[in-house]
Amino acid sequence: MLENKKVILGVCGSIAAYKTATLVRLLVKAGAQVQVVMTPDATNFITPLTLSTLSKRPVYSEYFKPETGEWNNHVDLGLWGDLMIIAPASANTMAKMAGGLVDNLLTAVYLSAKCPVYFAPAMDLDMWKHNATQDNIGRIQTFGNILIPPGSGELASGLHGEGRMAEPEEIVAFIEADIKQKLPLINKKVLVTAGPTYEAIDPVRFIGNHSSGKMGFAIADELAALGADVTLVAGPTAQQSRQRGIRRIDVTSAADMLRECLANFDSADGCIMSSAVADYTPVEVSTQKIKKQDGGLSIELKKTTDILKTLGQQKRAGQVLVGFALETNNEEEYAIAKLKSKNLDMIVLNSLNDAGAGFKGDTNKITMIDSALVKTTFGLKNKNEVARDICAKFIQLLKP
Numbered sequence: 001m002l003e004n005k006k007v008i009l010g011v012c013g014s015i016a017a018y019k020t021a022t023l024v025r026l027l028v029k030a031g032a033q034v035q036v037v038m039t040p041d042a043t044n045f046i047t048p049l050t051l052s053t054l055s056k057r058p059v060y061s062e063y064f065k066p067e068t069g070e071w072n073n074h075v076d077l078g079l080w081g082d083l084m085i086i087a088p089a090s091a092n093t094m095a096k097m098a099g100g101l102v103d104n105l106l107t108a109v110y111l112s113a114k115c116p117v118y119f120a121p122a123m124d125l126d127m128w129k130h131n132a133t134q135d136n137i138g139r140i141q142t143f144g145n146i147l148i149p150p151g152s153g154e155l156a157s158g159l160h161g162e163g164r165m166a167e168p169e170e171i172v173a174f175i176e177a178d179i180k181q182k183l184p185l186i187n188k189k190v191l192v193t194a195g196p197t198y199e200a201i202d203p204v205r206f207i208g209n210h211s212s213g214k215m216g217f218a219i220a221d222e223l224a225a226l227g228a229d230v231t232l233v234a235g236p237t238a239q240q241s242r243q244r245g246i247r248r249i250d251v252t253s254a255a256d257m258l259r260e261c262l263a264n265f266d267s268a269d270g271c272i273m274s275s276a277v278a279d280y281t282p283v284e285v286s287t288q289k290i291k292k293q294d295g296g297l298s299i300e301l302k303k304t305t306d307i308l309k310t311l312g313q314q315k316r317a318g319q320v321l322v323g324f325a326l327e328t329n330n331e332e333e334y335a336i337a338k339l340k341s342k343n344l345d346m347i348v349l350n351s352l353n354d355a356g357a358g359f360k361g362d363t364n365k366i367t368m369i370d371s372a373l374v375k376t377t378f379g380l381k382n383k384n385e386v387a388r389d390i391c392a393k394f395i396q397l398l399k400p
């Protein structure tokens with residue numbers, strides 16, 4: 001959930017500031033970029049050098065550097081973040097957040113931020129229970145800011161009770177869960193196929209194609225990033241998923257892929273079939289390597305079961321089925337015919353006539369055609385960007 005996220009971490013003056021070293025490490029480990037902004041008082045509890053070393057970015061605590069006159073632009077900092085965490089959030093800083101008071105760089109960045117803001121309070125029991133603090137917390141939440149509740153236990157004063165800042169692991173888990181529950185495909189199950197199939201001739205040779213699986217894996221990663229529960233049926237490929245939690249099933253032949261698709265299609269809310277499945281397979285497979293002989297070699301082939309058409313026939317109301325068409329001539333005509341004959345909700349067309357499109361490369365150029373024959377054409381893009389375009393349309397198809 002935090003991979004490639006730009007995180008502004010605001011650190012206030014509190015003994016709990018020592019925990020931010022662990023928090024920075026966990027955020028970086030989760031794949032986030034972390035920019036630390038400290039209040040002047042926070043530097044008395046943990047050094048900027050420590051947090052700068054862990055975040056691999058300079059730490060800011062003043063509006064400008066007196067020695068150079070360089071300005072730390074609070075507006076740019078606020079706009080940079082995908083999310084902001086204020087941890088520990090002291091009673092003093094929360095009062096400023098509630099009242100819109102700006103007397104340091106951190107509160108200026110807070111007021112400039114356009115992203116979601118999480119805050120994890122840390123203070124002594126009596127300060128936490130005070131009506132003024134509770135009123136400030138309530139007001140901050142009315143701004144859309146998200147409270148990460150403190151825990152109970154021994155406090156710095158020696159008292160026992162509420163006021164301890166949530167542990168770094170709890171903060172990261174809270175934010176990841178909050179992000180996930182707001183994703184558009186949360187609780188949706190999606191089946192994706194990727195890569196080629198290999199149809200055996202003998203124990204050594206096979207009939208295959210040039211599909212690398214890059215497009216299908218990019219789609220699976222994007223769906224998972226959008227919150228979907230993804231099952232990826234992958235033909236022979238060296239590709240690896242970037243997102244955690246994708247259930248991968250490796251197959252070899254078209255028959256293998258058909259079996260796994262049938263086993264997983266019924267429970268899926270939707271399916272994106274981006275694999276390049278063989279249309280033909282040998283009638284007989286030799287159990288021994290076929291030796292080279294004088295003259296030619298003839299191999300009798302039979303049609304494989306059309307997986308996409310089979311799924312289209314079984315598709316229930318509300319399920320979304322997307323197919324791909326890679327063509328070399330009469331592209332739109334063939335794609336529309338495939339869309340209709342296989343009962344698809346959308347077909348993604350690409351042409352080998354377009355430079356940069358097709359197998360193996362890192363780019364693709366597509367046209368999406370839905371069941372109403374509404375056509376959307378895109379320019380040449382990186383396959384990760386193409387995956388975002390496809391998944392955005394997939395979400396629209398799921399909504400009704």
